Amino acid sequence: MIVLAQTKNPNPEDFPSEINGLRMTRQRREVLATLLAERDHPTANDVFLRAQKRMPTISLATVYNCLEALVSHNLVKQVNFDRDSSRYCPNLSDHCHFQDESSGKIHDIGFKDGVNLTDLLDLPEGTQINHLEISLKGTFGKS
Amino acid sequence: MIVLAQTKNPNPEDFPSEINGLRMTRQRREVLATLLAERDHPTANDVFLRAQKRMPTISLATVYNCLEALVSHNLVKQVNFDRDSSRYCPNLSDHCHFQDESSGKIHDIGFKDGVNLTDLLDLPEGTQINHLEISLKGTFGKS
DNA sequence: ATCAGGAATTAGAATAATTCCAAATTTTCA
DNA sequence: TGAAAATTTGGAATTATTCTAATTCCTGAT
Incomplete structure (x- = not known):
């Protein structure tokens, strides 16, 4: 299991091309870097808004897709409180x-x-x- | 704290008129009795369908209202698995x-x-x- | 490099659980 | 009994998330 950089503001370009069997596309890198940069358990929409700053063309659907890919490959944890929208955690x-x-x-x-x-x-x-x-x-x- | 009957198929009429500070209306009794009758963690909609059998006029909105009232007065627990619909538990x-x-x-x-x-x-x-x-x-x- | 096939991304529509709303009904208790 | 408060009701609204179908992007073989 690859240990992800624990440094703040990692450069998405620095991620290897595959982690835990998941091909790291540009958008997936961006989403992961967004989560690592500010570890405040953002919602999918929060991640979307932040990722948009560096990659203006990314879509909300893609953020959902990326988060689900990252979660299912154990690179990110999904955090649920009751029925609130899910939050995401790279710890x-x-x-x-x-x-x-x-x-x-x-x-x-x-x-x-x-x-x-x-x-x-x-x-x-x-x-x-x-x-x-x-x-x-x-x-x-x-x- | 009043201990609820642990018997199956309790008669809704047998509940006191107030439990844990919650006024027990006809619908609340019915919803609670439904949960106690079959302890399989039903969803709100499941409860609605079951309660309808004995009280055909009950509405889904009321089932939601009753469940929320029961939960907030600690008579029922809300059970969440990821983003699935909430389930309810009288244990x-x-x-x-x-x-x-x-x-x-x-x-x-x-x-x-x-x-x-x-x-x-x-x-x-x-x-x-x-x-x-x-x-x-x-x-x-x-x- | 080029091309074909597969994978990923995208925008927008669709879904579904839950909440909201406003009117009707029921209950409480003065 | 009657007024005020609480609850119930049906349907509309909300909203997070998923789906769809078209486009774009990658990858690896030629």
Whole structure:
């Protein structure tokens, strides 16, 4: 698994031509670079507006297509809070999401060392987890 | 907190006139009874179709209204998987949801004794959690 | 380089879950 | 009983997302 640059404002040109089996087209690079540049969990439309600044011809449909391609190849995580529009997160480490109800901001929350969620769950023998999403809401402490 | 009957097919007439501060109208009783009768995590439309059998005049808008009232008074939980339509669950115990990818069925998953999710999370001091949702997908073991 | 075939992009239409609205009905309780 | 408030209702409106069909872009073989 290729580790993506964690630097801000990566140059889309610097991405390899294929990541995790996904051919990196110009638009996909742009969408990914947009997500990496500002890690504030934007919606598809937010990404569209930002990507348009550097690539004025990109369409919203393409942004949706690219996001779905990136998500399905595990380059980006899709973040859902209730029925709000989906948001996107390029943080690939194991984490969950906390939405502060006063600011609306979403924070990435890591797990403490050595803990494993599945140890806590009463799952029947032989269950295989393919996907897991944890979403929290409340008031976020100073940090 | 009033504990709702855990029996199947409760008679809507048997609910008290107010639960958790929510006035129980005829339609709200019917919607709640529908959820308690078959605990398979139906969508709003599923609930509508079932409730219509006993109350042919109920409208879909009312089902949405009732579900939202029940959810906001903590009588029912709203269950979300990605962008699928919301599903509703009258199980008020602390649990999360697992969707079996082969059958599509949703299972309630309890936590093992004595564990507390928040112990695992790297949350800043003073954070207050008001709402929490855990959704899993995969293949469910026999059981 | 050129060309054919496949993949990706695009604009706009279509979809579908949910919410909104305004009128009618029901309930509450003074 | 009657006025005010709350709820229900049907249908219209909203909106995020998906679909469609046409165009453009890539890629790899010649």
